[in-house]
Amino acid sequence: MTRQEMNVIVEQGVRSSVENVCGTMLGCSVEVGESRQIGHPLQESDGVVALIGMAGPWVGTGALSCKPDLACRLAGALLMDTFDTVNEEVLDAVAELTNMVIGNMKTVIEEHVGPMGLSTPTTIYGASFTTKIGGSQEWTLIPVQVCDGELLVHVCMIPNEQGRGALNRLDVVGRMVTRS
Amino acid sequence: MPLDVLVVDDSAAIRKILQRVLLQTELPLGTILEAGDGFEAIERLKANNIGLVLADINMPNMDGLELLRKMRENPQWKSIPVVMITTEGSQQKVLEAADLGAAGYVRKPFTAEQIKEKLLGLV
Numbered sequence: 001m002t003r004q005e006m007n008v009i010v011e012q013g014v015r016s017s018v019e020n021v022c023g024t025m026l027g028c029s030v031e032v033g034e035s036r037q038i039g040h041p042l043q044e045s046d047g048v049v050a051l052i053g054m055a056g057p058w059v060g061t062g063a064l065s066c067k068p069d070l071a072c073r074l075a076g077a078l079l080m081d082t083f084d085t086v087n088e089e090v091l092d093a094v095a096e097l098t099n100m101v102i103g104n105m106k107t108v109i110e111e112h113v114g115p116m117g118l119s120t121p122t123t124i125y126g127a128s129f130t131t132k133i134g135g136s137q138e139w140t141l142i143p144v145q146v147c148d149g150e151l152l153v154h155v156c157m158i159p160n161e162q163g164r165g166a167l168n169r170l171d172v173v174g175r176m177v178t179r180s
Numbered sequence: 181m182p183l184d185v186l187v188v189d190d191s192a193a194i195r196k197i198l199q200r201v202l203l204q205t206e207l208p209l210g211t212i213l214e215a216g217d218g219f220e221a222i223e224r225l226k227a228n229n230i231g232l233v234l235a236d237i238n239m240p241n242m243d244g245l246e247l248l249r250k251m252r253e254n255p256q257w258k259s260i261p262v263v264m265i266t267t268e269g270s271q272q273k274v275l276e277a278a279d280l281g282a283a284g285y286v287r288k289p290f291t292a293e294q295i296k297e298k299l300l301g302l303v
Binding site: 020021024025075078079080088089092093095096099100103104106107115118120 | 190191192193194196197200238239240266267272288289290291
């Protein structure tokens with residue numbers, strides 16, 4: 001399977017997964033936008049980013065990112081509660097949404113490449129921080145309109161030709177809080 | 181007699197959602213207890229008379245499959261029904277859980293109706 005073919009599967013997987021997760025767990029309308037390929041994802045972030053790794057015949061990382069106010073609304077919809085600021089519960093809710101969205105996308109990918117493992121999510125919250133995942137691979141970026149805001153889904157998958165257990169390392173620079 | 185339920189998930193969000201969903205089912209359930217991983221679940225099982233377990237598969241420290249394996253090895257806990265609740269859709273994990281004696285399997289995202297349907301025969 002080529003990278004281009006994988007990108008198509010990733011887009012289909014994210015689309016069905018986001019519609020399923022948001023429709024079932026958030027109870028709000030969702031509109032998945034057109035995907036595009038980008039070279040340097042997650043740079044100059046401002047808000048909440050949740051990342052999760054995948055490993056198997058292909059390795060990769062999936063991430064959800066959004067502004068703090070949307071993170072609060074997403075957590076509120078998921079937990080049927082109200083949040084004014086990003087706290088532990090909001091970070092946990094965004095982590096779980098990431099787990100469900102990327103986990104369900106992984107299931108779609110597994111139909112094509114075989115079983116893959118999924119890590120537990122890491123969540124980062126801060127202002128004007130930079131995130132970089134080593135390896136400078138091409139990423140698929142899919143914008144999603146949900147709960148009156150824009151949620152960005154980022155996915156990078158590469159063939160696991162060297163038997164790696166995870167996709168490189170994560171570097172984060174700036175002031176932030178992290179939760180794994 | 182109402183069954184005490186143990187919800188095992190490393191996500192506090194999912195534990196909170198499952199608590200709410202279990203209350204919505206109107207099934208004859210007793211106290212709902214929580215654990216963040218398999219090790220905590222073992223402690224809750226030792227200290228309480230648990231009648232039903234809902235457990236995530238993918239957790240740090242001790243995952244749901246290892247918890248299920250330990251429960252099946254223990255004469256006191258081996259007949260407690262365990263329903264696996266997870267994002268893992270792979271056939272491999274489902275079969276492994278079934279081989280270990282899981283009473284059922286619910287995939288995230290889930291609805292209250294799906295949880296209720298899965299628990300109806302167990303409560």
